[in-house]
Each structure stands twice: as C-alpha cells, then as structure tokens.
Amino acid sequence: MRTKTIAGNWKMFKNLQQSEELILGLTKALDFSLGSVKVIICPPFTSLGLAGTLVKGSPIALGAQNMHAEDEGAFTGEISPTMLKSVGCEYVILGHSERRQYFQETNESINKKAKKAIASGLIPIICVGETLEEREKNITDLIVSTQVRGCLKEIGAADVEKTIIAYEPIWAIGTGKTATPQQAEEVHLLIRKLVGQLYSWASAEKVVIQYGGSVKPENAKELLSQPNIDGALVGGACLKADSFATIVKSATLS
Ligand code: 13P
Numbered sequence: 001m002r003t004k005t006i007a008g009n010w011k012m013f014k015n016l017q018q019s020e021e022l023i024l025g026l027t028k029a030l031d032f033s034l035g036s037v038k039v040i041i042c043p044p045f046t047s048l049g050l051a052g053t054l055v056k057g058s059p060i061a062l063g064a065q066n067m068h069a070e071d072e073g074a075f076t077g078e079i080s081p082t083m084l085k086s087v088g089c090e091y092v093i094l095g096h097s098e099r100r101q102y103f104q105e106t107n108e109s110i111n112k113k114a115k116k117a118i119a120s121g122l123i124p125i126i127c128v129g130e131t132l133e134e135r136e137k138n139i140t141d142l143i144v145s146t147q148v149r150g151c152l153k154e155i156g157a158a159d160v161e162k163t164i165i166a167y168e169p170i171w172a173i174g175t176g177k178t179a180t181p182q183q184a185e186e187v188h189l190l191i192r193k194l195v196g197q198l199y200s201w202a203s204a205e206k207v208v209i210q211y212g213g214s215v216k217p218e219n220a221k222e223l224l225s226q227p228n229i230d231g232a233l234v235g236g237a238c239l240k241a242d243s244f245a246t247i248v249k250s251a252t253l254s
Contacts, residue, residue, distance in 0.1 A: 003230070006234065008234050009234065010043045010044060010065075023054045025241030026041070033252065034059050035252050042093055044065065048088075063092055067080060067113060067116075069109070070116070092123075093127065093233070095107075114151055118163070123162055124163055126151045127212070128191070129147075130169055140169075166210040167209060169187075170213075172214050177213075185227070192207065192228055211233070214235075221250040225254040
C-alpha cells in the first residue's frame with residue numbers, strides 16, 4: 001500500500017507573516033482524521049525556519065523547493081541540504097519545470113541533487129512532465145521516460161522506493177487546464193512500468209507518484225482515485241488553507 005501524499009508547492013509566494021497565517025490556518029483546517037495520508041508543505045526558503053517551528057508536533061511535514069548539490073561552499077545565493085535539514089525539512093522538490101525552464105536545470109543536474117538529497121536524509125520529490133508541443137507531437141512517453149531515467153540514474157532500489165516522482169504536465173501548470181484523470185493515469189502507469197523495468201516490480205509498486213497541474217478541490221477526488229495516482233503536488237490551490245485542506249480530505253476519501 002502506497003501512502004497518499006499531498007504536497008503544497010508555495011512557489012515564490014508568502015512573506016514571513018503570510019506564511020505564519022497560512023500555516024496556522026492549515027493546522028486548524030486539517031481538523032479531520034488524516035488516516036494514513038501524508039501532508040507536506042514547501043514554503044519559500046525565507047519561511048522554512050519559522051515553518052519548521054510551527055509544524056513541529058503537527059501532522060504537517062516540511063519540504064523545500066530546491067537545494068544545491070553540495071553541503072557548503074562558495075555558492076552565493078544557494079542553500080544546502082544540511083541547511084534544509086537543520087530547519088526541519090524532510091523533503092525537497094527537485095527539477096520543477098519552472099526550474100528547468102528558468103534556471104537551466106537538466107536531468108543530469110537534478111540527478112546530482114537527488115543523489116545528494118538522499119545521502120543527506122531528505123526525500124526528493126522529482127518533477128517530470130512534457131510541454132504542450134511535446135504532447136501534440138505524441139512524444140510524451142519518450143520525454144517523460146528520458147526524464148525519469150536521467151533523474152534516477154545511479155540511485156539504488158532501496159532509495160528509489162522512498163523517492164517521490166511528481167508528474168506535472170507543463171501545459172497544465174497554472175493554466176487551469178488539468179490533465180484528465182485518464183491522461184494522467186496513463187503517464188503514471190508508464191512511469192511505474194519504467195521503474196519496474198529499471199529496478200523491479202516490487203520497487204515500482206512502492207514508489208509514490210504524484211500528479212501536479214491545476215489540482216483543485218473540484219478535481220482532486222477523481223484524480224486521486226486513479227490506481228496509479230498516489231497524491232498531488234499542488235500549486236495555486238495550496239495557498240489557501242481551506243482549499244488545500246479540501247484536497248487533503250479528498251485524499252483521505254479516495
Ligand atoms: P498549479 O497547481 O498552480 O497548476 O501548479 C502546479 C505546480 O507546479 C506544483 O508544483
């Protein structure tokens with residue numbers, strides 16, 4: 001049984017005060033039984049320290065949105081995995097399409113970060129997904145498979161089983177266009193089969209594969225009830241406590 005995992009990617013939203021309000025709102029809104037559902041929030045770096053203090057003892061786990069692949073050094077403007085650990089992070093989003101697009105991240109650099117994250121005791125949430133153009137050219141499978149292979153290179157089976165893969169079709173991010181549950185399920189199954197080929201079916205069955213791209217309270221339940229959709233990576237809808245809590249609730253029901 002895979003743990004349904006709902007993560008909120010706050011992106012570059014919320015200053016310190018707004019972060020505090022959102023986290024306090026969330027701890028109130030998550031007043032129902034979460035069962036085995038895992039909830040993760042990924043605020044911006046400037047809010048992680050405070051967030052770490054606020055979520056302590058709550059069912060909310062903390063993640064970052066990026067990290068550098070070294071523990072320390074002369075890398076102006078970067079944040080290391082050990083720094084993330086020191087403020088209570090357990091997860092780190094790696095290779096989000098926005099980082100691939102605006103910050104030149106590649107499967108190779110994401111793989112380097114993923115290996116470092118694992119070695120540092122952080123669970124990577126590795127993002128993959130095709131552009132609209134690639135989907136229209138019918139090369140979604142090739143693109144996503146290449147990303148998964150590249151990002152998982154040299155990661156052992158025991159670690160891959162703990163790694164989260166987030167399928168986020170770029171055309172569905174922030175556009176209001178969601179992949180249909182069938183479209184998403186198809187790619188999720190492809191990813192799972194690929195992990196099965198690269199490792200073993202036993203490993204593939206353990207990997208949590210999240211869907212991301214315009215997940216909202218209105219569509220979460222149907223997406224999350226697909227057999228290979230094990231959770232969601234939520235952008236816009238995680239910035240309000242109520243809508244994020246409603247998505248979490250859908251996970252407890254699906
Ligand atoms: P939206 O939910 O705003 O489409 O963003 C998805 C996303 O990029 C999460 O990482």
